[in-house]
Amino acid sequence: MTSVDAAPAVTPTVRAFVRHRRTWIVLAAVLVLGALLVLTIQGTARGPGAPLAPDNPGAAGSKALVEVLRDRGVTVSEARSLGAALDAASSSATVLLYDEYGILDEARLSELAGAAERLVVVEPGFTALETLAPGVRFAGAASGPLDDVDCDLGPAERAGSLSDGQRLVTVDDVAADDGWQGCFRDGDFGFAVANGPGPGGADLTIVGATTVFTNETITRAGNAALAVGLTGASDELVWYLPGPGDADAAEAPTLGELTPGWVSPVMVLAIVVVVAAGIWQGRRFGPLVVERLPVHVPAGETSEGRARLYARSASRTHALDQLRIGTIRRIARMLRLPRSADVDQVTDAAARATGRDGASVHRLLASTLPAGDRELVELSNELARLESEVARTLDPRAGNDPRAASDTDPTGRRP
Known part of the structure; x- marks a missing residue:
């Protein structure tokens, strides 16, 4: 190649670059602004803390209850791990457990119930009910406010009623024979609260919904009296919200276990079909063949087309x-x-x-x-x-x- 072919080319200015691509720049700016707007809305809509967290002043938090308990002389501490909750439970403290995502397995639930003297479980999952109270079952949502105490549990009697938004449980005959009782009956549907002995002999209370404890609804009906009575039964309260670190990694299901059985055969069949279609419709292997073009494009037309571009x-x-x-x-x-x-x-x-x-x-x-x-x-x-x-x-x-x-x-x- 001669050096004359390497004549210096003049690069367009930034202004020309922006002018030629202003449409794409405007679209990119709109997308960025939209993403920032969505992030801002999500940040403002999201509460200042986790649901039922003791330091969360939002509607779903429980800071109001914690401040009332501290004014009454109750020492409230937050346990951030199962080990911390077990250590605090061994000192005769009341333990409040809210496992929102069902992280604790049967072994950890049984260990916690065996270490605590008084355990309050809020909105338990299926595993928690099966482990801690085998005769207690879910029964749906309450039809409205409840004022039929129908039990001899002190905090429930002092509360007298609960607001709407409660979840119900039922107590079967086997559980009743073991000492379980239901409070705040909703006709023949079930109870909003159940109390009885835990697996390790602890005084176990199950509250079907978080409505009793949240800042938004604690002042309605007798919610506050029930919440203070259950959590303030001793001088110390351990507030335990399990996190991802409390899960048993060995018990976690693998990807193969979570995948339905028909997925693997379908994937293999799809791969075979794609390969077969590629071989069928693809270019055959072999040397390249020079073919004559069906049309002849004059050089003048090519130059004119480039000039138009x-x-x-x-x-x-x-x-x-x-x-x-x-x-x-x-x-x-x-x-x-x-x-x-x-x-x-x-x-x-x-x-x-x-x-x-x-x-x-x-x-x-x-x-x-x-x-x-x-x-x-x-x-x-x-x-x-x-x-x-x-x-x-x-x-x-x-x-x-x-x-x-x-x-x-x-x-x-x-x-």
Whole structure:
């Protein structure tokens, strides 16, 4: 490749880049602003803490209950792990357990119930009921506020009633024989609270819903009296909300166990079908075959199509670079310059051949930038005129005046 092929290309300015791609820039800005807006809305809609957390002042938190207990002299501590809850439970403290995501398994639930003397379980899951109170079952949601205490549990009797939004449980005969009783009956549907002995002999109370303890609903009906009575039964209260670290990693199901049995055969069948379709419809293996094109595209049409693309994208500098490269290559060929000749050598040779000033020829072939379409056309005409002058100087039939061609239009028409 000759050095004249490596003529310097002029890079479009930042302003031109932004103008040509303003549509995509606007779309990207809209997407970024939308994402920021969504994140802001989610951040403001999300509560300041975890549900039923003792330090959460939001509607779903329990900070109001914790502050009341502390005013009454109860020491409230938050356990952030099962080990901390077990250590605190061994000191005769009341333990409140709210396992929102059912993290604790049967072994950990039994260990906690065996270590605590008084355990309050809020909105238990299926595993918790089966482990801690085998005869207690879920019974749906309450039909409304409840005022039928129907038990001899002190905090329930002092509360007298509960607001709506409660969840119900039932107590079967086996559990009743073991000492379990239900409080706040909702007709024949079930009870909002159940109390009885735990697996390790602890005083276990099951509250079906978090409504009794949350900041938003604790002041309704007798919710506050029941919450304070259950959690303030001793001088210390351990507030335990299990986290991911309390889960047993060994007991966690694998991906294969979670995947239905039909998924693997279907995936294998899909892979086989894709491979077979690729072999059937794909190109056969073998040497490349040269084929004749069905149509012939004239070079003029190709150049005209590229010119339209440059015009549509306003790539004036790129279009001018292509014209300059072609002009330099043809002038170097006409002047019999070596392939190693650079732009400066071609410029000097063209200036000597045409009698033009070397600096003006260099500006025309390398440095002048078009500010608009009019200047681009003028520069392209100047390039054609320079090439014509070089050709005339080499034509023995032309006159000795190298500037004679400057009076002729590049198309061959005189003004």
